[in-house]
Structure formats: C-alpha cells, structure tokens
Amino acid sequence: MPTTKAELLQGTLDLLILTTLQADPLHGYGIAQKLQQRSDDVLVVEEGSLYPALYRMEEKGWIDAEWGKSENNRRAKFYSLTRSGRKQLKEETAIWERVCRAITLVLQTA
Amino acid sequence: MQTTIPLIQLNNIEKVFLTDEVETHALSGIELEIRHGDYVSISGPSGCGKSTLLSILGLLDSPTRGSYELRGEPIEHLDYAQRARVRNREIGFIFQSFNLIGDLTVQENIELPLTYRGLTAAERKERVDETLTKVGMTARAKHYPAQLSGGQQQRVAVARALGGRPSILLADEPTGSLDSKNGEAVMALLRELHAEGATICLVTHDERYARDAQRTVHLFDGRIVTNKPALQPGAE
Amino acid sequence: MKLWLHLRRWWRSFGQHRVVKDDIDDELHFHMEMRTAENVASGMSPDQAAREARKRFGNFQSVREECRDTRGASFGETIIQDVRFGARMLRKKPGFTAIAILTLTLGIGANTAIFSFINAILLRSLPYDEPDRIVQIWERDMRGTSINTSPRNFVDFRTEARSFQGLAVYRPVFWVFPGIQEPERVQGLRASPALFSVLRANPILGRIPTAEEDALDHDTVMVLSHRLWQRHFGGRTNIIGSTLTLEGSTTFTVIGVMPPGFNFPNPQTEFWMPTAFRSRHLKDSARAVRGHEMIGRLATGVPIEQARAEMDSIVQRIVKQFPNTDQIAGAKVIPLHEEITGNFQPTLLILFGAVGLVLLIACANVANLLLVRSVTRQKEMAIRSALGASRIRIIRQLLAESVLLSLAGGIAGVLLAFWLTHLLVTLAPSNVPRLAEIRVDRVALVFTFAVSLLTGIFSGLFPAIHASKVDLLGTLNDGGKGSSGGLRSQRARSILVIAQIAVALVLLVGAGLLVKSLVRLQSVDLGFDPKGLYFADVDTKCDFPVQLKQRIEALSGDYSAGLVILPPCPARKFFSSISFAVERPPVPGDSLYAMRNDVSTSYFKTMGIPLLKGRIFTEEDPQREMVINDTLARRYFPNEDPIGKRIVFEGGTISNLCTIVGIVRSVRQTSPAKPAAPEFFRRIGCPLSMTLVVRSHSDLKTVSTAIRREARLVDSTLAVGEIKSAEMNLARTLAEQKFRMTLLSGLALTALLLAAIGIYGILAYAVTQRTHEIGIRMALGAPRSNVLWLVFRQGMKLAIIGVGLGVIAALGLSRFMTSFLFEVTPTDPLTFFGIALLLFTIASIACWLPARRATKVDPMVALRCE
Incomplete structure (x- = not known):
C-alpha cells in the first residue's frame, strides 16, 4: 500500500469529518464539538486543521457549503454531505474496518 | 514534538546521470540530517557534487535512489505541482548569480514567491517591507536589479528567500559573484539570520565561509568525506 | 466533472476574491468566538478563554493561508498581476510587440471586415417583420430553371393556395419624371397591393394602395421612395394627394412615401404602383405570357415544404388542364433571404475560409515570435519555478501576455476593419446583395473580441506550454543557456513555418486560379467588338x-x-x-x-x-x-x-x-x-x-x-x-469575379508576406544562435559559400516540405472553387507550377538574407563571446 503516513492521517481526518456530517449539516465549530464528544474527548485535533480539510473536501465535491444562521443567530457556514461524499464515506469506512480487523488480528496473534 | 523529527533527513542518496550510455555517479551514499536552527556548510572542490546535492535538497532535482524526508514526510512521490508548492513554502533559495528577474523591481522580486500563495496585497506588502528592512534595502525598493551593485542584488535575493518564511535557506555559493567586501557583508547577514534562528545550508568552496557554519560537510567525488562540527573561529 | 468544478470555483472567485477572503476570515473567527464563549461558560476568565481557544485552534495565520490556497481565492488578483506584468514585458520589447501586434492587426482586421460582409448579407435578417416567413416563388420549367409567372397563373395561385397569408406579383417599370432641372428616367415597380402586406411595410407619409386599386383605371396611384421624394419633391409633405403628369400624357396621384430603408426588390426601385391586369392577360391562352416575379408570406404554422408541395400540385393541375398553352414542371418556394443572398454565398464562404487561413498564419507567426522569446526567457521561468510557481501559473502568465497582444491587435484590427470594410464596399460590385447594409456593427465587434481572445490563446498556448517545461538545473546554474531547450523550440518553430508555407501556397493557388480565369474571361471572343x-x-x-x-x-x-x-x-x-x-x-x-x-x-x-x-x-x-x-x-x-x-x-x-x-x-x-x-x-x-x-x-x-x-x-x-x-x-x-479575385489575391499575398517573415525570422534567429558554431567552422577554414549554403539549406528544406504539403492540400481544396473557374481546371498544372516557383523565389530571398549575414560572422568575435 503506497499510502504514506501523512496521507493516512489526512485520510483519517477526512473520514471523521464525513462521519460527523452524515446526519445533518454542521458548521466547522459544530464538527469540532461533535468529534470531541463522539470520541469521549480522546481525539483532540488542532481545531484549525479542520478547515483546510473542509475546503479540500469541498473542492473534491464530497461536501457542499452554504451560508446560514447559527444557533446563536450568527452568520455561519454549514457543510453537508454530497452524493459523492456519501460514496466516499462508505468506501473509506470499509477500508478502515478492514485495516482495523487486520491490526486486531495481528495484535491477537502476537 | 517536532524537535524529535529532523527538518531534513537524507538516507543513502544516490544520483546518477545518464549521458550517452555512460553512467556518471554524481552522488552516492549521502547521509545527511539537518535540524531546525542548524547552519550547515557543504564544501568541496568543483565537480564534487555540491550543487547536485543542493538541487536535491531544494527539490529542483530528484535523487536516483535513496530517501529524502522533509519534516518526516517522504517527498519522492510528490508530483510537479506539489514540489512547486513545497519549494514555495519550505525553501528559500539564494543563488550565486542572484537570479533576480530583471524585468521586476526589487519589491516585486521579493513579492514574487508570495504571489504564488493566497496572501492579500496588504499582507504581501507587509512582508516585503519587513524583509527589505532586514537586509537594509528599503531605499531601493523601486529599483530594478540592473540598477544595483552585485552585493545589493544578493541582499535582495536573500530578502526574497526570507519573505516566504521558509524552513530552510539554501545558499549556493552566495559570494561567488561578489568581491570580498560585499561577500563578507552577505555572509554577515547570513550569520545574523542564523543567530535569529534561521536554518541555513550553505554550499561554498571557500573554507573561510565554510567555517561560519556549525557543521561542515566535505564532499569529494560525490561522497561525504567528513561531516563534523566546524571549528568556530574563536574556539581554536 | 472535476474540470467543471474547478471552472465553477474559479468563476465564483473571479472578481470577488475579496469576498471569499472575508468569508474565510469570518468562518475562522466564528469558530474562535464560539470556542471562547464556551470556555467562558465553563468558568474561565475572558482572557484565559481567548488564550485557550487560540491554543486549541493552532496557527491561525497558516490555517487561513492554506484555506485560501485550496480555494484559489486569489485567482482574480493573480490574473491582474499576470496582466500587469505581461503589459510591462510587452512595453519593454517594443520591436517584438509592434511586429506581433501588426501581424495580429492584419489578421484580425481582415477577419472582421469579411465577417462584416457575412454578417450583413447572410446573418442579419432582412429588414422586414418576421422576415423568415417571406418567400420568393418561381415556376420551374422542365430543366429545373426558375421562370417567372403570368398574371393568369397568379390569379389561380392566389385563389387556390392555402399556405400563404398573401401573395403578390411585381414587374419593373420605367417612367420619366420631369425632375427639377431635367427629366430623369426612374425605375419603379408595378406590384399587387398585397406586396405591402406581405412585406408588412408601412409608409411614413400617406398610405399604401388598397386592394381596389388593383383594377384598370384605378391603378394610377403611386407611392414614392424616400430618396425620390427628397430628390424630386424636396421632401414636401403636401405632395400627398397631388397629381403628377408623366411623359406628357399619363396622370398619377401620389398617395404615400416609404421610409428610407425600404428598397424592395432592389435599391434602384424608387416608386411603387398597383398593377392592373388587362382582360387579355387573364385569358387561359395567356398563361405563358410571363414577366412577373412573385413573393408571398407563409401562413402561420405552415412549413415551407408544405407550401412547396401545394404550389407544385397547383402547377400540375394547370398543366394537366391546359397542356397546349403552358409547359411548366412545378414551382419553387425559396426563403426570400436565400433568394437574395444565395448567389453570393459561395464567394463569401470562400473569402471567409481564406481570411481564416490568413489569421492562422498570423497566429503561427506570433507563436514563432513567442517561442523565440521563451528561449531567451528560460532563466526567468526557471527562477519562477524554483520559487514555487506551478506550471499552470507559468502558462497562465505567458498566456496573459499573448492575450494582451491579441487584444491590442484586436483593437487595432477593428480600426483597420472600419477602413477596410468601407474600402471593400466601394470596391464591391453593385449587384452584391444588401450592400448598403454592410458595416462593422456590434455583432462584428463581439466577433472580433472573441476572435482576438481565441487568437491570443491559440498563438500563446503552445509557446507557453513549451516555456513551462523548464530545465531547472541547466538554467539556474550559471552559463546554462539551455541549448537542448533551444533545439526543441527550433523544431517546433520549423513545424510552424512549414505549416505557414503550406497554407500560403493553398491561398496563392486559389488566387492564381481566379486570376487565370479572369484573364481568360477578359480575352474571350464575344462575337462583337465592344470598343466604341x-x-x-x-x-x-x-x-x-x-x-x-x-x-x-x-x-x-x-x-x-x-x-x-x-x-x-x-x-x-x-x-x-x-x-x-x-x-x-x-x-x-x-x-x-x-x-x-x-x-x-x-x-x-x-x-x-x-x-x-x-x-x-x-x-x-x-x-x-x-x-x-x-x-x-x-x-x-x-x-x-x-x-x-x-x-x-x-x-x-x-x-x-x-x-x-x-x-x-x-x-x-x-x-x-x-x-x-x-x-x-x-x-x-x-x-x-x-x-x-x-x-x-x-x-x-x-x-x-x-x-x-x-x-x-x-x-x-x-x-x-x-x-x-x-x-x-x-x-x-465581370465585377463579381474581379472582386473575388482581388480579395483572394490580397489575402494570398498577405499570407505570402507573413510566411516569408516567418521563414526569415526562424533563420535569422538560427544564425544568431549558431554564431559560435559558424565561428568555429570559419576558424577551421570553411569558405563563405559553404557557410552560406549551410544556412540557406536549412531554410530551403522547410520551404520544400511546406510547398510539398501545400500542393497536396491545394489539390484537395481547389475543387471547391470549380464553380468560380472559367476554362481553368482546379488542378491547372501551370498555375500550380507557377505558384510553387513564386513561393520558392520568395523563400530563397527570405533565406538568403540571413544566410548572407552568417557569412559576415567574424570568427574571432564569435568565439570570444561564448
């Protein structure tokens, strides 16, 4: 597998973001919050690094962005999954699960 | 956390040129590590592979074999556009022949690498002013390179390299086209920058200047013959 | 898909990059504020909360930059930079810029002028209401030739045909008007009153004839053209209702004046009168007494094919009923626009093709110039690349230059086109349809703009891609002149020159065939002596x-x-x-x-x-x-x-x-x-x-x-x-033949000139590049003739290949001109041979000049300069 460390990390971040967007459109801060809650505060990324990832994914057409009003009535940009984003999420999840199974297997046999 | 990863890590780098079916080994078995804040000089007789090594370090050229990690990331698989991007963000070049663009003013030359990023005009201006001040060329901002002396041109080139806030400055014989007085001034500027924390890699065949560095690497016939902390002028 | 996404983003960001930037800042600041607010809510002091938020966010500045980068947010701005720099580079090389702009001006100007013709004649609709519903109707004889109709048949058509809102016949008449100074014979039209409703034309003064005036003794009313009204009646409005005695005996009443642009069926027609049919013309025995042309307006929703079929069946009914009096085969129903312009269309298309080829040659010339320059600018490109310019960015910057050039050429071209169009209208034979309507209008300007833009991209793209393939090492390290790059570009330039010569030959052959036709036509034995x-x-x-x-x-x-x-x-x-x-x-x-x-x-x-x-x-x-x-x-x-x-x-x-x-x-x-x-x-x-x-x-x-x-x-x-x-x-x-020949010859000679400049340019440049080599050869004792031949051969090789390819192309293309030729076959060997010889002669002059300069190289100087 030619995946480098950086790509792996980046890919994982993308996967996490896509997962959080599965249900409803969220703004960037919302995504960060959800990530933190979901992972029981274990996964803490530098929150800034979310944004370049979001822009990159928007560029790739996986997510769509729209300006709207936040819960406290401020102008905020909301991201939502596109069709190709859902497909990507499915693929990435499958890969991820395979990798996890493999790792678990290795750990168990060790 | 970054302190544990070297800025640049070369492992067993080899460079072979194919000319008329004859293989010329320009570099072989190069192992080199450059850390943040280092001042490394690469020296050796002409034809020893200094410039080839610097080109590889600067992502202007790729090694035939071996691995090159920048901040722990391998760069072999990067495509042309990604390399351009890395050069733009991480590396500041200073050439022997200055390589300023004659049709651009001093200011525009320094601005050039910044225009390849998403900076606003105001932000670019700020950076240009800042670096111009640093190299003491503020008064010449609107001049064209041809209106400057060699030493001044090289100072502009240094400013251009600094403007992008690179991780490392690669200087290829920066004094080669200068008289000794101007050469000394440029070297003093590099020393100063290093003192402020810049990482510098200097290629020179001039032993005097090589000694400016904390560490000197001697190349001969494409191989590293010595790689040791330099004797500081005062420390003898 | 991906490209589409990019284009959409670019488009969105173009011109509003500031907004995009503010949006990014907004978004990031929103995040910080939310985090700070939450921190405060969890009990931190405001200061502490803000610090904590910043810490968790990471490097704000670099995040912002990275976002913008992905977004291509500064696209609009960088374009402006590219354009500004491009303009400066062009100003710095005034010689190069002038030659390039001049070349493009010629190409674009000629295109705009010819396009103005096409636009006015073929594209612009006729100046009537719903003009595409107006048709010309002919009867047709056994050989398929259009013939006009008789009053008797017309009456049948009018009563039987259901496909038309109206039908009208007309024939030219001449009356001598007394005039202000001396009598003048004026052309006019006798026409069914329905003519005006078919054309939906209204007078600016008075009225048009009524249906009742289509009868004997009532047909003495007259509608004047605006011109005739001005010329003979001083534009007096009280002319309406006044009577006019012409040729001493016949009295007419002026009932109306038409607007200035109304000139049906041709500009020579200056008055319109109703036509009354005499009873002898309405007998069945008079069905073959023709002399009337006919137009009609199709009824709503009726396709032209249906009208054609109906008219055909009426004709066949007539022929069956009166086999002894009339022998016609059917009817033709042709859109009026096609009827008016059809004959001239092939000429226009040939000219448009030719002028397009000239523009191609001009593009090739500019591309050549740009290629030469890209060699001298290799170092600049290498520096830019080393500083992190992507290839796209370099291509874009170079394209900005070539597009600037072509837009400048376009502006100058429009000026040239105004003059050229005027000149061509004066030169044009008077039977060119809609001649008075020809001018450089808004459509032509839009066309020119589009052509200029395309020209810029077309001539610049190849050199730009070429220049973007930078040899970083060779160029940045000193002394590297990138000789391999020079060779590469030399080959590219050679291909362009070959193409130019081939295209020029095609045009010259076309022009040559027309010239020969015209000479033949002019020396034809007419059967009478036209002199005196x-x-x-x-x-x-x-x-x-x-x-x-x-x-x-x-x-x-x-x-x-x-x-x-x-x-x-x-x-x-x-x-x-x-x-x-x-x-x-x-x-x-x-x-x-x-x-x-x-x-x-x-x-x-x-x-x-x-x-x-x-x-x-x-x-x-x-x-x-x-x-x-x-x-x-x-x-x-x-x-x-x-x-x-x-x-x-x-x-x-x-x-x-x-x-x-x-x-x-x-x-x-x-x-x-x-x-x-x-x-x-x-x-x-x-x-x-x-x-x-x-x-x-x-x-x-x-x-x-x-x-x-x-x-x-x-x-x-x-x-x-x-x-x-x-x-x-x-x-x-012969005016039309002559017009066609003059224009095509002009274009062909322009092409020849441009091709000659092309071949001269490539050789002259090759000589400067090979100065060192030539110096060595001369130092080793090569005679001047040897050096002369060395360079000359290089150019003539291109000329020979170009002529060869051109002859093949011309053999394939010249048959499209068959209908324009007179006693000359499209593959006339003498023309082909003569043109090839002409091209060789011009090419050898273009080769000889730089070759001679090569022999003047001073070996000492040449060797020292390296």
Missing part, C-alpha cells in the same frame, strides 16, 4: 426610339445605331427561352428551345455581327421573317440548310409561322462566361422596353451628350436612361 459601342435604355413610346435612332444615324460623323430588346452582356436575371417547332415531320420528344430577341435591321451592322448566310429581314417585314444565329443552325439543323425553314412558337398557331431568311454569327448574350445560346431575331415592333445601340469613335461623354440632345429634340417630356459603354457593361458583368 454604347447602350442606352430608351422609353417605350414606339415612335420615340425609332425617331431617335434615325436622328443619331443622321448625325455627322461616324455614328451608326440600332435597336434591340435584349442587348448582350449586361448580366440579366432572365433570358426566358421559348420553345418552338419546325414545320416538318415531328420528331418525338424533340423539344427545341431558343432565345427570342427582336432587333432593328441596322442592329447587326451597328454591333458588327456578320451575316453568314442569306439576308436580313427588311424594315417593312410584318415580323414573318427571322434571322437565326449559327449556334441555333448547328444545333437544330445539323445536316440541312435552315434557310427557308418555317417555325412556329410555343402557344402560336399555323397562321403565325415565321420563315428563316438568314444566319448571323453567334454572340455571347448572357455573360462572357457562358457560350452563345441558340437565338433568333425578328424585326422589332413595339415592346415594353428596348435598348438603343450606338457605335461611334467618340468617347462616352460626347456620345451621351449627343444622344440626350437628340432625345430632347424628339420629345422634351421623355428621356433616355443611363448611357453605358459596352466595356462598362462587361466590366460590370
């Missing part, structure tokens, strides 16, 4: 032309005069042939056609047409004797003596048999390009219009003065029309 021959259209009161003819003959000097209905060679739209039968055992399926022309006895002598056999009818003959031309004799009486044969015409009876009494030599009647047709002549009676033919050694002015003076003496209320020499008539007939 003059024609004047005379009016129709029978005794007027006859008396005028007699007065001219009586003039002292060398005057001779004759009368004829159809004089040869002013190209007429119609020469209706009439079928006839010879009094002899009929041959089944033997249909005989000939042109009928009536002349005075003196006509043959005046024209210089020799009598070959028999005699000419006398002035007293009651139109029972006829003279035929030798074409008719050869075609229809191949093995017998036609003299004494008796002939009956279509629709005629035994009682009006004519006897052939003589044979004259044939004359090219319709045009110099068409061989003489079978023709017979009878003594002229009293036709609707005729032409006075005068032969004299005097010049046009003297002859005109004499004719007009004599005409006034015969009847002061009448006047003759325009008096033209036969040579003028011929020139007018």
Whole structure:
C-alpha cells in the first residue's frame, strides 16, 4: 500500500469529518464539538486543521457549503454531505474496518 | 514534538546521470540530517557534487535512489505541482548569480514567491517591507536589479528567500559573484539570520565561509568525506 | 466533472476574491468566538478563554493561508498581476510587440471586415417583420430553371393556395419624371397591393394602395421612395394627394412615401404602383405570357415544404388542364433571404475560409515570435519555478501576455476593419446583395473580441506550454543557456513555418486560379467588338426610339445605331427561352428551345455581327421573317440548310409561322462566361422596353451628350436612361469575379508576406544562435559559400516540405472553387507550377538574407563571446 503516513492521517481526518456530517449539516465549530464528544474527548485535533480539510473536501465535491444562521443567530457556514461524499464515506469506512480487523488480528496473534 | 523529527533527513542518496550510455555517479551514499536552527556548510572542490546535492535538497532535482524526508514526510512521490508548492513554502533559495528577474523591481522580486500563495496585497506588502528592512534595502525598493551593485542584488535575493518564511535557506555559493567586501557583508547577514534562528545550508568552496557554519560537510567525488562540527573561529 | 468544478470555483472567485477572503476570515473567527464563549461558560476568565481557544485552534495565520490556497481565492488578483506584468514585458520589447501586434492587426482586421460582409448579407435578417416567413416563388420549367409567372397563373395561385397569408406579383417599370432641372428616367415597380402586406411595410407619409386599386383605371396611384421624394419633391409633405403628369400624357396621384430603408426588390426601385391586369392577360391562352416575379408570406404554422408541395400540385393541375398553352414542371418556394443572398454565398464562404487561413498564419507567426522569446526567457521561468510557481501559473502568465497582444491587435484590427470594410464596399460590385447594409456593427465587434481572445490563446498556448517545461538545473546554474531547450523550440518553430508555407501556397493557388480565369474571361471572343459601342435604355413610346435612332444615324460623323430588346452582356436575371417547332415531320420528344430577341435591321451592322448566310429581314417585314444565329443552325439543323425553314412558337398557331431568311454569327448574350445560346431575331415592333445601340469613335461623354440632345429634340417630356459603354457593361458583368479575385489575391499575398517573415525570422534567429558554431567552422577554414549554403539549406528544406504539403492540400481544396473557374481546371498544372516557383523565389530571398549575414560572422568575435 503506497499510502504514506501523512496521507493516512489526512485520510483519517477526512473520514471523521464525513462521519460527523452524515446526519445533518454542521458548521466547522459544530464538527469540532461533535468529534470531541463522539470520541469521549480522546481525539483532540488542532481545531484549525479542520478547515483546510473542509475546503479540500469541498473542492473534491464530497461536501457542499452554504451560508446560514447559527444557533446563536450568527452568520455561519454549514457543510453537508454530497452524493459523492456519501460514496466516499462508505468506501473509506470499509477500508478502515478492514485495516482495523487486520491490526486486531495481528495484535491477537502476537 | 517536532524537535524529535529532523527538518531534513537524507538516507543513502544516490544520483546518477545518464549521458550517452555512460553512467556518471554524481552522488552516492549521502547521509545527511539537518535540524531546525542548524547552519550547515557543504564544501568541496568543483565537480564534487555540491550543487547536485543542493538541487536535491531544494527539490529542483530528484535523487536516483535513496530517501529524502522533509519534516518526516517522504517527498519522492510528490508530483510537479506539489514540489512547486513545497519549494514555495519550505525553501528559500539564494543563488550565486542572484537570479533576480530583471524585468521586476526589487519589491516585486521579493513579492514574487508570495504571489504564488493566497496572501492579500496588504499582507504581501507587509512582508516585503519587513524583509527589505532586514537586509537594509528599503531605499531601493523601486529599483530594478540592473540598477544595483552585485552585493545589493544578493541582499535582495536573500530578502526574497526570507519573505516566504521558509524552513530552510539554501545558499549556493552566495559570494561567488561578489568581491570580498560585499561577500563578507552577505555572509554577515547570513550569520545574523542564523543567530535569529534561521536554518541555513550553505554550499561554498571557500573554507573561510565554510567555517561560519556549525557543521561542515566535505564532499569529494560525490561522497561525504567528513561531516563534523566546524571549528568556530574563536574556539581554536 | 472535476474540470467543471474547478471552472465553477474559479468563476465564483473571479472578481470577488475579496469576498471569499472575508468569508474565510469570518468562518475562522466564528469558530474562535464560539470556542471562547464556551470556555467562558465553563468558568474561565475572558482572557484565559481567548488564550485557550487560540491554543486549541493552532496557527491561525497558516490555517487561513492554506484555506485560501485550496480555494484559489486569489485567482482574480493573480490574473491582474499576470496582466500587469505581461503589459510591462510587452512595453519593454517594443520591436517584438509592434511586429506581433501588426501581424495580429492584419489578421484580425481582415477577419472582421469579411465577417462584416457575412454578417450583413447572410446573418442579419432582412429588414422586414418576421422576415423568415417571406418567400420568393418561381415556376420551374422542365430543366429545373426558375421562370417567372403570368398574371393568369397568379390569379389561380392566389385563389387556390392555402399556405400563404398573401401573395403578390411585381414587374419593373420605367417612367420619366420631369425632375427639377431635367427629366430623369426612374425605375419603379408595378406590384399587387398585397406586396405591402406581405412585406408588412408601412409608409411614413400617406398610405399604401388598397386592394381596389388593383383594377384598370384605378391603378394610377403611386407611392414614392424616400430618396425620390427628397430628390424630386424636396421632401414636401403636401405632395400627398397631388397629381403628377408623366411623359406628357399619363396622370398619377401620389398617395404615400416609404421610409428610407425600404428598397424592395432592389435599391434602384424608387416608386411603387398597383398593377392592373388587362382582360387579355387573364385569358387561359395567356398563361405563358410571363414577366412577373412573385413573393408571398407563409401562413402561420405552415412549413415551407408544405407550401412547396401545394404550389407544385397547383402547377400540375394547370398543366394537366391546359397542356397546349403552358409547359411548366412545378414551382419553387425559396426563403426570400436565400433568394437574395444565395448567389453570393459561395464567394463569401470562400473569402471567409481564406481570411481564416490568413489569421492562422498570423497566429503561427506570433507563436514563432513567442517561442523565440521563451528561449531567451528560460532563466526567468526557471527562477519562477524554483520559487514555487506551478506550471499552470507559468502558462497562465505567458498566456496573459499573448492575450494582451491579441487584444491590442484586436483593437487595432477593428480600426483597420472600419477602413477596410468601407474600402471593400466601394470596391464591391453593385449587384452584391444588401450592400448598403454592410458595416462593422456590434455583432462584428463581439466577433472580433472573441476572435482576438481565441487568437491570443491559440498563438500563446503552445509557446507557453513549451516555456513551462523548464530545465531547472541547466538554467539556474550559471552559463546554462539551455541549448537542448533551444533545439526543441527550433523544431517546433520549423513545424510552424512549414505549416505557414503550406497554407500560403493553398491561398496563392486559389488566387492564381481566379486570376487565370479572369484573364481568360477578359480575352474571350464575344462575337462583337465592344470598343466604341454604347447602350442606352430608351422609353417605350414606339415612335420615340425609332425617331431617335434615325436622328443619331443622321448625325455627322461616324455614328451608326440600332435597336434591340435584349442587348448582350449586361448580366440579366432572365433570358426566358421559348420553345418552338419546325414545320416538318415531328420528331418525338424533340423539344427545341431558343432565345427570342427582336432587333432593328441596322442592329447587326451597328454591333458588327456578320451575316453568314442569306439576308436580313427588311424594315417593312410584318415580323414573318427571322434571322437565326449559327449556334441555333448547328444545333437544330445539323445536316440541312435552315434557310427557308418555317417555325412556329410555343402557344402560336399555323397562321403565325415565321420563315428563316438568314444566319448571323453567334454572340455571347448572357455573360462572357457562358457560350452563345441558340437565338433568333425578328424585326422589332413595339415592346415594353428596348435598348438603343450606338457605335461611334467618340468617347462616352460626347456620345451621351449627343444622344440626350437628340432625345430632347424628339420629345422634351421623355428621356433616355443611363448611357453605358459596352466595356462598362462587361466590366460590370465581370465585377463579381474581379472582386473575388482581388480579395483572394490580397489575402494570398498577405499570407505570402507573413510566411516569408516567418521563414526569415526562424533563420535569422538560427544564425544568431549558431554564431559560435559558424565561428568555429570559419576558424577551421570553411569558405563563405559553404557557410552560406549551410544556412540557406536549412531554410530551403522547410520551404520544400511546406510547398510539398501545400500542393497536396491545394489539390484537395481547389475543387471547391470549380464553380468560380472559367476554362481553368482546379488542378491547372501551370498555375500550380507557377505558384510553387513564386513561393520558392520568395523563400530563397527570405533565406538568403540571413544566410548572407552568417557569412559576415567574424570568427574571432564569435568565439570570444561564448
């Protein structure tokens, strides 16, 4: 597998973001919050690094962005999954699960 | 956390040129590590592979074999556009022949690498002013390179390299086209920058200047013959 | 898909990059504020909360930069940078810039001018309401030729056809208007009143004829053109309702004035009157008495095919019902626009193709110049690349330059086009349709802009891609001149030059074929001597032309005069042939056609047409004797003596048999390009219009003065029309050929010039690049002739390949010109050979100049400079 460390990390971040967007459109801060809650505060990324990832994914057409009003009535940009984003999420999840199974297997046999 | 990863890590780098079916080994078995804040000089007789090594370090050229990690990331698989991007963000070049663009003013030359990023005009201006001040060329901002002396041109080139806030400055014989007085001034500027924390890699065949560095690497016939902390002028 | 996404983003960000940037900042600040607020909510002090938020966020500045980068947010801004820098680079090299812009100006200007023609003639719709619903309708004979219609048939069409909102017939008429200073013979139209509703044309003053005025004794009303109203009546509005007595006897009432642009069916028509049909024209026996053209407006929702089918079936019904009186095959229904412009369309398309090729050559020249420059700018590109410019960015920057060049060329081209269009309109033959409407309009400007943009991209893309492939190492390290890059570009440039030569050859061959055709046409034996021959259209009161003819003959000097209905060679739209039968055992399926022309006895002598056999009818003959031309004799009486044969015409009876009494030599009647047709002549009676033919050694002015003076003496209320020499008539007939030839030759020579500059440029540059090599050769003792040949050979090799490819292309393309050629085959070997030779000559001059310069290289200087 030619995946480098950086790509792996980046890919994982993308996967996490896509997962959080599965249900409803969220703004960037919302995504960060959800990530933190979901992972029981274990996964803490530098929150800034979310944004370049979001822009990159928007560029790739996986997510769509729209300006709207936040819960406290401020102008905020909301991201939502596109069709190709859902497909990507499915693929990435499958890969991820395979990798996890493999790792678990290795750990168990060790 | 970054302190544990070297800025640049070369492992067993080899460079072979194919000319008329004859293989010329320009570099072989190069192992080199450059850390943040280092001042490394690469020296050796002409034809020893200094410039080839610097080109590889600067992502202007790729090694035939071996691995090159920048901040722990391998760069072999990067495509042309990604390399351009890395050069733009991480590396500041200073050439022997200055390589300023004659049709651009001093200011525009320094601005050039910044225009390849998403900076606003105001932000670019700020950076240009800042670096111009640093190299003491503020008064010449609107001049064209041809209106400057060699030493001044090289100072502009240094400013251009600094403007992008690179991780490392690669200087290829920066004094080669200068008289000794101007050469000394440029070297003093590099020393100063290093003192402020810049990482510098200097290629020179001039032993005097090589000694400016904390560490000197001697190349001969494409191989590293010595790689040791330099004797500081005062420390003898 | 991906490209589309990119384009959309670019588009969105273009021109509003500031907004995008603010959006990014907004978004990031929103995040920080939310985090801070939450921190405060969890009990931190505001200061502490903000610090904590910043810490968790990471490097704000670099995040912002990275976002913008992904977004391409600064696209608009970088474009502006590229353009600004491009402009400066162009200013710095004024010589290069001037040559490039000049080349593009020529190419784009010529394109705009030709496009203005195409736009005005072919693209712009006719100046009527819903013009695409107006159709021209012809009857069609057995051979498929369009023929006009008769009043009797028209009445049937009008009552039976359901496909039309309206149908109208018309025919030209001439009346002499008294005029302010002297009488003037003016062309007008007798037309069904429905003409105006078919065209949906309204007067600016007064009214148009009513349907009731389409009757005898009511048809004496007249609508004036705006021009005639101004010229003869000083634009007086009280003209409406006033009466006008013309030619001393007929009184008309002026009822209206049309707006300035209304000139149906041609600009020469200056008044319109209703046409009333006499009862004898409405008899079934008069179905073949034609002379009327017909237009109609299709009824709503009726497709043209349906109208065509309906008209065809009506014609067939008529033919079936009256087999003896009319022999037509069907009808033609053609959109009016096509009818007006159809003949000229092939010429325009050929010219448009040619002018497009010239632009291609111009593009190639500019591309060549840019390639040369890209070699000298390799270092700049390498520096940019080392500093992190992506290839796209470099290409974009270079494209900005070439597009700037082409836009400058476009602006200058528009100025050139204004002048050129004006010039071409003056040069154009008067029968070019819609000539008055031709100008550089907004559509043409949009076209020019688009062409300029495309030209810039087209000429710049290849050099830009080429330049973006930077050899970083070789160029940045000193002394590296990137010789390999130079070689690469040399090859690219060679290909461009070969293409230029090939294209130039194609154009030159086209022009050469036209020139040869025209020369052939001009030296054709017409059957009469046009020198010293003059024609004047005379009016129709029978005794007027006859008396005028007699007065001219009586003039002292060398005057001779004759009368004829159809004089040869002013190209007429119609020469209706009439079928006839010879009094002899009929041959089944033997249909005989000939042109009928009536002349005075003196006509043959005046024209210089020799009598070959028999005699000419006398002035007293009651139109029972006829003279035929030798074409008719050869075609229809191949093995017998036609003299004494008796002939009956279509629709005629035994009682009006004519006897052939003589044979004259044939004359090219319709045009110099068409061989003489079978023709017979009878003594002229009293036709609707005729032409006075005068032969004299005097010049046009003297002859005109004499004719007009004599005409006034015969009847002061009448006047003759325009008096033209036969040579003028011929020139007018050939005007279209000449126009086409002049334009194509001009374009071909431009192409030749550009190609020559191209080949010169590449060699001159090669010499400067090879100075060092040449110096070594000379230092080693190479004679000058050797060096000369070295360079010369390099250029001529390109010329030979280019000519070879061009000949192949021309062989393939020239057949499209077949319809324009006269007695020249599209693959005429002499033309091809001559043009190839011309190109070689020009190419060798272009090669010789730089080659000679190469021999002047001083070996010492050349070797030192390296």
